[in-house]
Amino acid sequence: MTLKYLIAGATGGLGSQVLSYMVANLPSSEYAAASSHESNRKRFEDQGISFRLVSYDDPSTLEAAFEDVENVLFVSTNTFDVEKRAKQHQNFVDAAKKMGVKHVWYTSLAFGGFKSESNVDVQRAHLMTEDMLKESGITYTSIREGIYTDAFPLFLGWYPESKTIYLPSDGPVAFTSREELGEATARLMIRGGFEKQIVLLTAQETITFTEIVELINETTGRDVKLEFVSPEDYVRLAGTDDIGGKPDAFFQTLLSWYEGISKGDARTTDPLMKDLLRREPTGAKRFIRGLLTQDQDYRWHQNYVK
Known part of the structure; x- marks a missing residue:
């Protein structure tokens, strides 16, 4: 049976928000949660949410999880080790291609706007992954997510103790609510389109x-x-x-x-997020x-x- 949406990183701050929107708006047969920890299975299945184990370090789990999946949310790993991240992300892309995933939705960052010239350390890692996706030939969308306002x-x-x-x-920073980014990302995946494109989700x-x-x-x-x-x-x-x-x-x-x-x-700001939410982002x-x-x-x- 084909699975329409697989949400990798479903226990993370962004992935959990994407999943929450789908839980509230789609039949449970259309989506599943993915995590690198088998211990999370019960947590999701107790809520009636299908679960698939996904370890970016283990291609066999990726291939098993991606079987008969149409759309997968590809959440970047949180390591600062560039070499490790490159290997993990290549594993993900290779498995998605091998298993015939129809559309990979990658969560990038908004440094540099639509251009790919930023020298911000963390953005270089995202640009590297975008190159992997392009070279693979698979259908993808790179979602350059606005920097979380929550993380200001x-x-x-700053700490509460700071003098x-x-x-x-x-x-200037186009800080954007993480919760609203999750909703907008889910809406974007459901809407579809934007094949082999970079999109920008930001407040205004x-x-x-x-x-x-x-x-x-x-x-x-x-x-x-x-x-x-x-x-x-x-x-x-x-x-x-x-x-x-x-x-x-x-x-x-x-x-x-x-x-x-x-x-x-x-x-850089863009009106796409406003269009997806059908309201002004906070x-x-x-x-x-x-x-x-x-x-x-x-x-x-x-x-x-x-």
């Missing part, structure tokens, strides 16, 4: 780090300072006794992100104000090593 503390280097934030530069406004700090202070009554320093001083200051326990190497990696943002790599200012109004000590999990 990570990009800003001063140090950054190497500023620039941008915000700078300076404006976010002003919003934090305005909403929470804090008096957080923002200082712009040299790249070398940023790594030293941010990495010294980081509340989240992140090492200097992490902040060194972030330098390419800030350089890209300062050059406008994160400023802008960063309203979203962040809402988060901080609900919880003045809002935290983002990736800001912490553990």
Whole structure:
């Protein structure tokens, strides 16, 4: 029996939102959840959701999971090891081609907009995967997802305890709600089309780090300072006794992100997300104000090593 949609990364922040939309809007026979952990099977099957084991490190699980699948959501792995990610992603693409998956929907990032010239470290890995998909000859769509508004503390280097934030530069970012990205991605897969294309899903406004700090202070009554320093001083200051326990190497990696943002790599917006949602996506200012109004000590999990 053909399966219409397989959601890889169904336990992750984005994949779970895509799956939730399908659960609410499609017959259960049309979709299935995929995860690299067999222990998640019961969790999904208890909800009446079919489950398939998918390990990006094990091609045999990929081939078994992709049998008779029409559309698969290909969620990027979360490793910072570029060589490991390249192998994992090649395994995924090869298995999808071998098993005849009709359409692969890859979750890329929005750095660089529609262009493929960004030198942001994390975006280079996505561009590498887009090249794999092109070279494979399979039908794919690369969905360049807007940078999560939810993750603003990570990009800003902000904690509820922060008195001063140090950054190497500023620039406009089209931050976008993760929940709405999940819904828009699901709607896009259901709509279909966009074969062998790059699409961009973003909210319609941008915000700078300076404006976010002003919003934090305005909403929470804090008096957080923002200082712009040299790249070398940023790594030293941010990495010294980081509340989240992140090492200097992490902040060194972030330098390419800030350089890209300062050059406008994160400023491009596109109306496709608005069209898919049939409403205006939530802008960063309203979203962040809402988060901080609900919880003045809002935290983002990736800001912490553990």
